[in-house]
Amino acid sequence: MRRTLWSSRLQQFVQLIVSGLAVGSVYALVGLAFIMVNEATGVVNFATGQMVAIGCFLAVSTSLQMGLPLAPAYALALVAMALFGMVFYAVVFRPLQDRPVVTVIIGTVMIGIVIQNAALMTWGSVPFRPRSPFGRQVIDVFGAALSAHALFVIVVAFLMIGLLYLFIYRTAIGARMRAVAQDRDAARLMGIGVDRMFVLTWIIAGLLTGAAGILVGPMWFADVNMGDPIALKAFAAIIIGGFSSVPGAIVGGILVGLAEMLGAAYISSAYKDGLVFLVMILFLLVRPQGIFGERIGQRA
């Protein structure tokens, strides 16, 4: 009797860990998109969450509305998100790039409002339920029923992060991007096409947020208001991990995802988001550089 109680608790715990890791890796992707843009271009993009929502809905359009099989549907949605990143570069980034940080914050917030309401007009206010490549399949691991989609999300997210790492640290273009992030003017003097690197950064941001949207869709609903909650968690993730640190975004995202799932199950489902923000504010106050970052909390 006692044994079964314990093993069922353990199974529940494992399930929570897996779903926390899945949600967390989505936050990690969004946090990475945020950090990539901020490091390379100096723009704090408050419309990141709306980009996730657009990615999710583009996949809804290609898979549910156009009826494509999932693989080409996802590919098409990602191509569209890459284009979306380029449009964002031209329409938002270029006019705002040399403005004070607050102008950029408000400007990207306003763009977020435009995107969100354009999505509302396009897709309506009734949420969609995107399907997963694995349906509702569960995988039995020592008695714990793990969602196949959650495992898929974890694998794909880490595959993307690995590819991104190889791209940034092992290719010539990646080296150029890092040079631009370190010193824009020096990079320009070295003959690097700085503007082209900016375009590339926004394309990567589009792909990362697009992938996050595609992956998160089947876990939750596709709702036009989904952007802000996701972006807020991603903010919390990068604050906890360290604002300019790539491993920080990953660890921070995972921690926030786990805190959300475990907090909802064991502490309070109503206050699970409050818990995340409490941790974020504590980090800002006690360790503003995050887990991995350098001491830049004071940087204006």
Add this chain to the structure above:
Amino acid sequence: MKARSALLAACAVFLVALVLPAFISGYGIRILNLALISAIAVIGLNFAFGYAGLITLAQAGFVGCGAYITAILSTTLGLSPWLSIPAAVVGTGFIAVVIGLPMLRLKGHYLALATLGFNVSFVIVTTNWKSVMGGTDGISGIPALALPGWAFATDHRYYYVIWVVLAVATWCAWRIRNSHIGLAMIAVRDDEIATGAASVGVTRIKLQAFALAAVYAGLSGALFAHMANFVAPDDFNLGHSIIYLAMLIIGGEGSILGSIAGAVIVTFMPELMRDLGIAYMIVFGALMLLILIFLPKGLLSLTAIVGRQLKASGR
């Protein structure tokens, strides 16, 4: 010279506002009341952001603090609104000092994110702490302000309460702006290190600006609660904090009259664009972005530009 023309403009605006309700019907006056109540919060935000340069995304949270404090005091505890409103103002200022002390060590977008966290947490707490805050249903039955035999229960009557409060708030803001406190705030914004080197307590000045912003927000929220007779978490979410910042930027940051103008323009904008329906928010966002890009000093800078043009053509 410049100060005098601004003072004259302020007096003219307030005199016009005094007779305005005679020409406006029921629904219009409600919107006008909302605009002027927002203006108080925006004047407050101008201390923190316009003068001291603190990017805060918590103004709606502070407005909410004021609204909920007066709501709880005047319903559950049955206090007179004449007492609960000052209590709300003081209480909100106190909350701002408590959270500002640790938070104001942060700068730039770190401060923006921390204050954003406060605003989101405020909504989470008010939504979930049902026994005290009423949850999503909020708190209803908040009494209107009343004198013996005379209740400010209609929008037309309440308008004059708001008018008086806004006039006093504007005058106080103007006095603070021209005092050593206001000058110190601007000095902190322009060059924090040099200001610190001139032995001005930078942290204290920032805290004063932050607390003043919250005091004005608390006043605004308390006035709102006694007009709407009802408060709910949705009126104080992050979106509203962004709207307050947008009002300030559109009017012209660093300007008290600009704060009021921005609040009125942004509050009336949905009414003017009502025909657009659901597309309204798209136009609103795009319009804000255009103003940010092409008129970074706000709509009030248009008057200066036009004035220069007129002068140039006059010659």
